């Protein structure tokens with residue numbers, strides 16, 4: 219995701235165990251498209267159990283991310299500049315640090 223808030227993006231979560239869970243990642247204020255995804259080979263077996271149930275095409279405000287998955291998204295910041303929030307919709311993950319800001323400047 220775009221932005222210049224590298225310090226927050228590189229912070230360490232309070233719990234490392236949440237990274238092995240599924241994460242419904244939500245972006246506030248706009249929709250996006252998933253343009254690329256990949257899975258770490260360590261997590262392929264789990265991903266294969268659900269891969270045909272996933273639909274990456276189309277505009278979204280939330281994307282389900284499997285453990286070990288990386289995605290590249292296309293976001294259109296056209297309505298305003300400022301801080302956009304993105305986070306995991308699992309409340310315990312949000313509370314453990316999976317809520318971040320992305321500063322958008324014109």
Ligand SMILES: [Cu+2]
Nearest residue numbers: 241306308311
């Ligand atoms: Cu999560």
